[in-house]
Structures are given as structure tokens and as C-alpha cells.
Amino acid sequence: MAKILLIEDDGETAEEITAELGDRGFEVEWSSNGIDGLDKARSLRPDAMIVDRLLPGMDGLTVIEALRKEQVRTPVLVLSALGAVDDRVRGLRMGGDDYLTKPFAVVELIARIEALLRRPVDSRETTLRVGPIELDLIERTAMRGDRKIDLLPREFRLLEYMMRRSDQLLTRAMLLEEVWNYKFVPATNLVDVHMGRLRHKVDGPGEPPMIHNVRGAGFILRSLS
């Protein structure tokens, strides 16, 4: 039962977020201003935080900066109506781990919180294994069981990203930001097309599908328990 601290000054938004997170089994603590939020962060030690940028008392980024100075490594998702690239860069530089602009789809928020909570450990392993899929990070080759998967460099990166976050919902926005490093939203459904290619290669005929499209939300790599 992960504990989430939400620092958000708009009551209605906070209610909605709390309800959604609650539905998915999270325990949510809410603070409506920066100073109180900072206090709660120190005393409650949440597993993750959602911090609105524009707050009364002390603004969100200052709260995060203060926590980072105290060596508090809690993952933070910054929420903001300020969506310019520079704003995003600033938010991440000040200590945020992820940045989401308002308005956002709830699915996006949930997916990102879960990603923050289950941040993959940067291991020294040279191979990644999820179910029957094995990735050799040095040779840049991929195998499913005995079958070699022929991947283009970008497809390899995409699969690697998904394998490090197996069984987590990955939204299109997350993939665009992390795999393609886009700071903009391209007009076409880039992600879908590339994901389609990857699925075709990874999930061969007769093999149980591992890459799934979650309608309206994103994609997920299931490890087939």
C-alpha cells in the first residue's frame, strides 16, 4: 500500500486525484499549501509525491529543492499548468523526477506514479530477461526463446525500455519523452506505428502475445506469469 503525498491547492482537482488514486489502492495524504506540504513530506516520509508547481505559501519547486537539499530522495511528480519546454526543463532540474502538464488524463497520472514507484534499479547486468525474451545489452541482440529477433536500433531501445518496466502501463507520452526524446507531440501516431512493428517482431505467429495495447491508455509488456 504505497503512500502518496499530494500537494495541490485546488480543492476539486485534489479531490479527483485522491479519489482515483484511492480507487487503485494508494493511500493519499493531501496538503493544500507549500509550507504545510514540506512539513508533511518530512514527517510522513511518503513513497512518492505529487507536487503542484504553483502553490500558496511556498511554490512547488522550492519545496522540492528544500527536500533535495536534505537528501530526501522521494520520487516527485511535478504537476503544472505551465507547459512550455523551458518550464519542464526547469521543473526537472530543480529536483522533480517527472513532469505532467494540466490538464492531464488520469491514466497518464496513474501510469507515471506507478513508474516512479517502481523505478528500475540500474543494475550492472548485461542482459535483460522478461519471460522468454532475452536482451543482450552489449551485443545489442534480442532472442525470444530460441528465435532471434531482428531489431532496428530504435526498436531495440523501445523493447529495452519496456522490459525494464515490465508489467507497468506505459503511456504514449512517456514513450515519446523517454524513448524518442521528443519534447513535442508529433502529429501522427508515431508510437502506435513503431509499437506495431515491434509487436509484429516480438510476438511471432503462435506465440502468446506479450506486448499489449491498453485501449485509451498506452502499452504494457506482460511477463506471462
Added chain:
Amino acid sequence: MLDVQFIRSNTFRWASAVAAVLAVFVIALFGFIYWKIDDYLIARSDRMVLSQVDFIAALPPERRIVAIEDHLGQDSRNVQFAGLFDPAGTRLAGNLARAPDQLRIDAPAQSVQATRTRADLGDPLIRAIGRHLSNGDILVIGRNVDETSEISHVVGEALALGLLPAFCLCLFAGAWLSLRAQKRVDEVNQHVQRIIAGNLCERLPHRNVDEPFSRLAGIVNGMLDEMEAMIHALSGVGNDIAHDLRTPLTRARLALERGRTNAGTLEQLQQVADKAIAGIDQALAIITALLRLAEIENSRRSAAFGSVPLHEMLSEVCDVYEPIAEDKQIKLSVQSADKLDVRGDRDLLFEAIANLVDNAIKFTPAGGHVEIALARGEGETVVRVSDTGPGIGQQETDAVLRRFYRSDKIRSTPGVGLGLNLVSAIVKLHDFRLLIYSGPGGRVEIVCPDDRRS
């Protein structure tokens, strides 16, 4: 009110200041000349007095009195003074009643007050030399130097005659220049008032002369050109935004209203909600895109500028869009002449080129071909995206850059119509050029002039 403005104007003040400085200088100059002349005349007089003293002192005693009387006799202007006194101070000859009181004997010439024998002629100030003679007598020879005061009169007159007109001339010149400048400013002001009142096409008149006012007028006109373009763009945007935001929002509202009355099942209501969310999302996409455009247009993000290897970037774009092109059975190829670099923001340039390729693929029918090319021109690097689609009509090449413009040919395809605006904004930020050619076949070029600094 004109007078007050005129006197307070800087030009007039400057002219007055110059006139004052000139006056002070001229007065100083004349003063100096006077002093020098005075000095000279006195020195000359002293020499004459000295030579006279030497002459008479050298004479044998019995000839001295005659010499003195001769000397004084020749003096028609009454400027010569002489006196021969015995050791007791009694006058032996000359027109001095007695030796002047402060006169130091056997010293250089000094200014002393003379006491004449004829009291009615006054006791002027003289330059005199006194000498002890061989037989104990005292010889005093002097000269009236009052004539230097005449010189000062002459000099003063000259000064007045010359200085006054010069001073007045200076003031008049200042006044005229000031009025002239004032007139120019008034003229400009009239034009500016008309522009403010809304007549954006007005420009300041300027003869193509290389003088400050003309140059300033030229600069202001340039500024007005820019402003006019911006205001037109903005007013366009206001209208565009209104229309293109209202459409999806209206759709959302209609769907919700209908759903509210008509939806019977949960499923139907969910469908209604989906439609509404879609409409709202589209409106938000437009707002985000417009904000993005504003951010790029208003930022001078040259801090993020670096050397961008275009060759690699085009390969990347090709990699990314290759599957999409393949899905539509379009051939996507890259042709690079060389490994060429330009100076710019890597992310923005990628976005711009990606946008162009995206468009090209979108508007090319199945079986077509999209080519990305990198070439060198004269002093410039060119990125070209061309396709075998219908292209843009001749009349539309300018219109395409209007916000939200969507040609009739492509009205059925998804999109907001801001893609080219974004490319245009990015290109402008880099001081590059965007060239849009008319069809058949799409062809868009980004021309990057060589960085003059490198």
C-alpha cells in the same frame, strides 16, 4: 507655447552655451592681447627712459641742465618728466618739483607718482628711473604711461564691435537650427499620430540623405513594417483561435447536451462522455500548439544553440518515419550531399524537419515517394523535403502559412493546421529561410545561410 518650447529646446540651449563659451574665450583673448601690448609699451618706455638717463648721466655736469631742458622742450605731448636735484633735494632743472617719494634710486624703472612744477597739469603716474650722479646730484627721468589706457579703449572697442555681432549670430543660428529640428519633430509627430489612430500603412517621409533624421526615419519605418506584420498576424490569430477553438468545444457541448436528454443506458452516456472528451482534447491541443508557437516566436533561445549535424538528423528522421511511410506504401529516402553542420537548436530543428516529413507523408497518396535531401548552395545549406503528392497550389503558397489554414485538398485528413506555422516560427528563430514551392508535387526548403561568425 511655441516660444517656451523653442527656448527650452536642447538645440537652443546648446547654441547659447556655445555662444557663451565663445564670448568668454574672445574676451579672454582680447584681454591677453591688451595685457601683452601694455607690457610691451611699458617695456619700450622703460628702455627709452633708461637710455635717456644713461645719456644725461654721461654728460659733463655743466651740460646736463641744457640737455634736460632740450629733452623736455621736445616733448610736445607732455609725457616726459625729468628732474635734476642736488644732494639736499633742491630742484636744479626739469619739470618735477621734487624727486618722487617712493622712487628707489639706482634701481630699475618703477611706477611712481610725479609731482609737477606746474600744479595745474595734475600729478600723473609715471615710469621713472632715478640715478646718483658723479657729483652727488640725483637725476630722475620718467615717462607718462597713461597712453596705455588709450590702447585699452581701442581694444575694448574692437572687442565690442566684433564680439557682439558674433554672439548674436550664434544665437540666431541656434534658434534657426532649433526651429528646424522642432519642425521635423512636429512632422514626425503628425505621422505617428495618424499611425496610432489606426492607419498602419503610414510611413515616415525621408529623403534618402545620409543625415541623422533621415536615418532615424528609415529605422522607424522598418520598425513599423514589423509591427504591421505582427498586428496583422495577431488579429488573424484572434479570429482563427475563435473559430477553431469554438468548433471542437461546440461539438463537445452539443454532445453533452444531447446525451443529457437522450442517453438512456450507461453505455450511451459513456459514448457521450467520450465524444465530449475528444472535443475538449482537440481544443486543448490547439491551445497547446498556439502557446508553443508563441513560446518559440518570443524566445530568443539562442542559449540552446549548438552545432547540429544535419546529416545524422535527417537519417534519424527517416528512421522514425520509415514505418509510417511503409504502412502507407510510400517510399521514404534520404539523400545527403555531405556531412553538413548548421548552428541551431537540435530539438527544434528536428521538430521542424519531422513536421515537414510528417506533412509530406500525410499528403502523398499510396505508392508515392517522399525524399529528404541535404545539399550545399552558395554560402548556404539547404534541407529539402519533396513528395509526389498533389502539392500546394500557386495561389496558396502564401496562404499556407496562415494559422489554421487547411487547404481544401486535405480537409479530410486529421490535423489542426499549425504544423507549417511551427516550422516557420522555428526557421525564423534561427534566421533561416523557409521556401514553399507550388505543385505539382510538394516541395519545401529550409535554407540555412552560413554562420557569418564562423
